Amino acid sequence: MIRLENVTRVYGQGAKAVTALKDVNLEVAAGSITGVIGVSGAGKSTLIRCVNLLERPTRGRVFVAGQELTTMNKTELRKARHGIGMIFQHFNLLESRTVRGNIGLPLELIGTPRREIDQRIDELLELTGLNERANAYPAALSGGQKQRVAIARALASNPQALLCDEATSALDPQTTSAILSLLRDINQRLGLTILLITHEMEVVRSICDQVALISGGALVETSPVGDFFTRPTTEEGRLFLNDFLQLAPSNTLLQRMTDHAGDNSLAVVRLTFRGQALSSELMTHLEQQFGIRLRILQARVENIQGRTLGLMIVELDGARNTLGAAMDHLQTLDVQTEVLGHVQRHD
Amino acid sequence: MSSAMIDRILDAVFDTFYLVICSGLIGIVLGIVMGVALYVTRENRIMAMPVLNRAISLIVNIGRSVPFIILMLALAPFTRWLVGSYIGTTAALVPLSIAAIPFVARLVEGALNEVPHGLIEAAESMGATPWQIITRVLLPEARGGLITAATITIIALIGYSAMAGAIGAGGLGAVAYNYGYSRYNPMVMLVTVLIMVVMVQGVQMLGDFFVHRSRHR
Numbered sequence: 118m119i120r121l122e123n124v125t126r127v128y129g130q131g132a133k134a135v136t137a138l139k140d141v142n143l144e145v146a147a148g149s150i151t152g153v154i155g156v157s158g159a160g161k162s163t164l165i166r167c168v169n170l171l172e173r174p175t176r177g178r179v180f181v182a183g184q185e186l187t188t189m190n191k192t193e194l195r196k197a198r199h200g201i202g203m204i205f206q207h208f209n210l211l212e213s214r215t216v217r218g219n220i221g222l223p224l225e226l227i228g229t230p231r232r233e234i235d236q237r238i239d240e241l242l243e244l245t246g247l248n249e250r251a252n253a254y255p256a257a258l259s260g261g262q263k264q265r266v267a268i269a270r271a272l273a274s275n276p277q278a279l280l281c282d283e284a285t286s287a288l289d290p291q292t293t294s295a296i297l298s299l300l301r302d303i304n305q306r307l308g309l310t311i312l313l314i315t316h317e318m319e320v321v322r323s324i325c326d327q328v329a330l331i332s333g334g335a336l337v338e339t340s341p342v343g344d345f346f347t348r349p350t351t352e353e354g355r356l357f358l359n360d361f362l363q364l365a366p367s368n369t370l371l372q373r374m375t376d377h378a379g380d381n382s383l384a385v386v387r388l389t390f391r392g393q394a395l396s397s398e399l400m401t402h403l404e405q406q407f408g409i410r411l412r413i414l415q416a417r418v419e420n421i422q423g424r425t426l427g428l429m430i431v432e433l434d435g436a437r438n439t440l441g442a443a444m445d446h447l448q449t450l451d452v453q454t455e456v457l458g459h460v461q462r463h464d
Numbered sequence: 465m466s467s468a469m470i471d472r473i474l475d476a477v478f479d480t481f482y483l484v485i486c487s488g489l490i491g492i493v494l495g496i497v498m499g500v501a502l503y504v505t506r507e508n509r510i511m512a513m514p515v516l517n518r519a520i521s522l523i524v525n526i527g528r529s530v531p532f533i534i535l536m537l538a539l540a541p542f543t544r545w546l547v548g549s550y551i552g553t554t555a556a557l558v559p560l561s562i563a564a565i566p567f568v569a570r571l572v573e574g575a576l577n578e579v580p581h582g583l584i585e586a587a588e589s590m591g592a593t594p595w596q597i598i599t600r601v602l603l604p605e606a607r608g609g610l611i612t613a614a615t616i617t618i619i620a621l622i623g624y625s626a627m628a629g630a631i632g633a634g635g636l637g638a639v640a641y642n643y644g645y646s647r648y649n650p651m652v653m654l655v656t657v658l659i660m661v662v663m664v665q666g667v668q669m670l671g672d673f674f675v676h677r678s679r680h681r
Contacts, residue, residue, distance in 0.1 A: 169589055198591035209586035213604040223590040254680035
């Protein structure tokens with residue numbers, strides 16, 4: 118539905134030229150949700166603006182719904198834009214218009230008859246749950262309501278694709294998840310293709326099918342979300358994931374922990390499970406095979422598109438000579454192990 | 465004060481209204497056009513034409529730097545060509561309107577600069593034409609600033625119209641000068657000045673009222 122081919126965007130010229138996007142190739146399948154994630158300054162904003170040509174790529178081609186946008190003249194481009202909705206971090210609603218007026222704007226631009234506009238506005242108010250605020254001005258709305266208005270406005274002309282520019286970054290966590298489920302709902306009900314940019318892994322985790330990681334203006338990794346969260350293939354991907362999946366030892370644990378193993382100490386190990394959770398079979402196996410008992414101190418389990426991702430900090434209680442073998446065994450089961458320190462036996 | 469003087473002052477009030485309203489309307493309408501042109505033709509804007517932008521900007525600056533009294537005299541041939549005479553109330557409309565245009569243009573440009581860029585970007589993403597962006601986004605969103613600009617302009621014109629009295633434009637300024645100042649009549653001076661204070665105050669209040677009404681917050 119959306120395809121970027123070798124898209125490069127350079128700002129300025131000569132010695133002062135800055136390359137914001139380098140040879141970006143991206144394909145967003147019809148009906149899917151793709152998230153482009155990256156730190157600020159990585160080129161996310163430039164990338165999404167290149168899709169509807171708010172920014173014109175210096176080189177490369179952009180296709181939306183089978184049409185090449187990069188070769189269109191102004192009139193053709195305006196027409197193509199009617200089929201691509203866009204929402205923004207700061208909503209960009211017209212303060213001088215009510216909720217209804219804002220939602221109807223894209224239809225006024227294409228000269229839709231007034232009665233049809235009103236009918237469409239009613240449908241969209243219903244879809245976005247804004248019936249009660251139909252005649253309010255944006256200044257009287259909360260952030261979440263404003264973004265709903267923006268979504269309704271973006272959908273007014275029945276676009277095939279929706280671009281979301283950090284659409285939840287100005288919202289609190291609860292409102293964020295409400296807006297994300299609205300986007301998911303629209304995606305499923307209307308079959309709308311969504312391309313979003315974000316710096317929040319949570320956004321990608323909760324609604325995206327595909328993720329593209331952008332770093333220094335280049336897409337370094339593009340993969341299905343389940344794969345990315347369990348097995349990132351690049352160093353940048355791993356760093357992002359580690360930041361998101363932080364499971365740091367608690368302060369009380371840190372105080373008890375020492376760097377060196379003593380005669381009567383237990384190893385504190387962080388385990389990362391990918392694709393499967395810690396099973397009782399595995400625990401039994403560790404005890405029977407290696408004489409090691411495992412006690413969970415801290416844990417976090419995420420389910421990402423049906424894939425389990427678990428992080429645990431455990432104490433391993435057993436003979437020291439079998440500990441290494443047990444950890445090797447875990448590695449072969451694709452459980453990543455990392456010794457954090459040692460604590461005195463306490464029972 | 466004699467009743468003849470009272471009649472004279474009433475006539476003058478009417479003339480001042482006529483001068484200010486007519487030149488205000490012409491100046492504001494053409495000033496908005498020029499202000500919008502200044503705004504949209506600037507670099508990276510919706511109708512970027514940097515050369516044209518610099519040209520308009522230069523004209524505006526020249527227009528604003530010439531003292532009104534000089535502008536009035538300099539425009540005399542043009543005024544005569546346009547309205548048949550360069551003396552009288554209607555003739556004074558020409559320099560007043562022309563002085564108002566660049567003044568309004570800068571104020572309008574400032575008001576448009578206050579419209580968040582994101583709104584223009586949103587309108588572009590919807591496929592709006594530049595004309596649609598001007599009429600449906602820029603001007604409505606800048607409404608408060610535009611009303612403020614109009615208020616400032618009308619008040620400035622009340623002052624300028626008094627100066628135009630010097631070329632026989634009539635109005636309160638002429639009465640204050642001819643009868644109050646030249647013939648040492650402090651009463652006439654006081655009354656005419658008071659009337660102008662009331663007019664300015666009234667315009668300001670009206671402007672504030674409309675600005676307040678245009679803000680939906």
